[in-house]
Amino acid sequence: MTMGIASDPETPAIVVEDVRKAERTDRIVGTIQRQGALAVLIVLTLIALATFPNFRSFDNAATILVAAAPPMLIALGMTFVIITGGIDLSVGSLYVLGGVLAAWASQYGLLAAFALPLAVCGTIGLANGLLIAYTRMAPFIVTLAALLGARGLMRAISSEGSNTYLVQDDAFRKLGNGSFLDIGYQVWLVAALVVIGMVVLARSRFGHSIYAVGGSEDAASLMGVPVRRTKVWVYVLSGLLAGLAGAINAAKLGSGVTVLGTGMELDAIAAVVIGGTLLTGGAGTIAGTIAGVLLLGVIQNLINQVGNVNSNWQQVISGAFLALVVVAQTYLVRLRRVT
């Protein structure tokens, strides 16, 4: 594959300008972009450890992780979608729908409890992807339609939300409440999926295609990247992960709760962006998304620790933090361009 052209020794180097300085600036800025959320997470955790004795317990850490498991799955799918330059608003509804379907299907066994929500949510994701990739409609509108549709579907099968299906299958319930090494099963499951997601994004051609599509769709298609196929797949993945998140949440709660999940899609978007993924597409990491999800989880947990503070303040703080991150991102991107 090496086809370099024999270089004329006289040929002057193109990038002679303060290469090293530019490279260093670039590296530093890039690191802040990628690891900023992680740094803030560590600082916040340290402060919390020092201030709140209850935060320090192993149980509390396990609680944070268990609570973060479903949002992490949704944010994982959202990371893929946002890197392609898209957005998926349907995941909150799919999450609830997945939960209700899983609880209902659990009467037919463990396998059905997973298969049904995955099949339905994956199909809705596929429809999203096909519409976005082939009709070039805006992802915002397509997935907004799916949000409304999935919510309606959920209400229809649960009689306006009044009918709560209880989880029938013991194995399924055990999966939601059991633990290995004192850490809930669902955390292990999510961790495994996250690792797979990281490998796919960073080390597979599909992953590189995702970055290319988000970075410049025109260039990507000229370079032979299967733009449409890539787009379809990220929405399918996003739908599947949202359905799975709903299923494991139903397993934990022991029922398909119909009222939770509103706004989950926005929390996921917030976590992804806080984690350093560009909303305009083309750049981002799953490691950043993990930090973003945990950061939102820790803020929530701390506010619960303080006790007498209205938990709605969590959203105020998350919102302010999100605004800060977006401003910082804009600045960092510009700084990088100048170098």
Next chain:
Amino acid sequence: MALLEVIDVSKIFPGVRALDQVSFTLKPGEVHALVGENGAGKSTLIKVLTGVYQPDGGELRYQDEPAQFGTPMDAQRAGISTIYQEVNLVPLMSVAQNLFLGREPRRLGLIDRKRMDREAGEILSGYGVTTDVRRQLGTLALGAQQMVALARAVMIDAKVVIMDEPTSSLEPREVQTLFGVIRDLHARGIGIIYVSHRLDELYQICDTVTILRDGRLVHTGRLADLERIKLVSLMLGRDMAEVRREGATAFSGAATADAGAAPVLRVRELNSRHKLHDVSFDVRPGEVVGLGGLLGAGRSETIKAIGGAYHLDSGGIQVDGKDLKKPTPERAVRFGIAVQPEDRKAEGIVPGLSVRENIALAVLPRVSRFGFVSDAKVDEIVDRYMKRLRIKASSPDQAVGDLSGGNQQKVLLARLLATGPKVLLLDEPTRGIDIGAKAEVQSLIDELAAEGLGVVLVSSDAEELVEGSDRVVVLRDGVVVGTLTGAEVTTEDLMSTIATEAPREH
């Protein structure tokens, strides 16, 4: 053996024959210059070769077989790569990822990053790019990005590489590196189509030349056998038959400027990276100063810079003796500078709005009080300019998009004049409008100058430029290479000034 052959290809767009039975042959290892002014058909030809457009007539042959490229991807797969001015890579991805996208080396199904980075480094050093290949591509200098694009093209077994103005954003030493690479490609039998307006470069690097004008082939042959002056006149000149048919221009030719008057516009040593170098000239009231030169010589950039719409690194602009510091479009208008942009559809008129609304856009600040617009005042101004510029519209409420090109241009002029300018900068004021309207716009320019406006005129039509201007400032590669005054203002003098060889830089 011909590598790529175009035989009698035509391409027709509504109202225009963009390509009229053009033939063209590229041999292996040949560096073939493709030249022509705006609208000559170069980009259409390139788009036909790369599968963006389908020809309406004629034949395309590639490696001695009839060829048809339905999409740009088809052409690329066949081995025809294009390096665009706007680099077509993904700026947010790393240099190595861009180079290998879609054909990354893999181990156990996963991308072997170490190997990819190592090989990318090796390949790129052959192109004079020595940088950390893990850097984001977008953080590299434009020249280096272009080299990455070129390296990628060659890597995917390109047999034909089309370069569209590859040097327009390069430093001189980067240009030499590019030439080194081109010579290597030449030695490896890759055919190169080289589009540029820099004559010095063409003569340095190209073997053959094809000149297009108005969609037709006017010359093809060995470049070394063609004198510069001949090349320029073939690019710019109009056929005698055409001149007889259309008549000359409608300019009166009489100078209206008072030679002793103080300049209304004084431009001093404008500099902008790569594009303008110490550009200076004066315009007196009533004078039409033409800016001559080939495409890319810096004419449009100069006009835009004076209008505050193009970045300047340094330079001074004075209107009526007052310094225009840090020009922005808004400040330029306030100083009395009106700019008619080259692309009137994209940057000038608003086609969906009416004639009245288009003209009123410019005068809103003057006719509004406390944010409210006085209809009566707008009507008065609109009426005045519609009469004065003889705008033919069914009513002031007709949408500008429905008017003919010439009338659209007049609406734009009306809007500029309504701001009460002292200086009028016109970039290709008669492009794309029919002969009759052309003459009208030309005599309007004369009239406006006679009324005391200072006018700067840019036109690729050499006749129009010399007949319309009292003086012509000739630019080449962003440098003023000469000024034609009085009896020198002729197409012959213009061409010979453009064609003079630049002093060698090495």
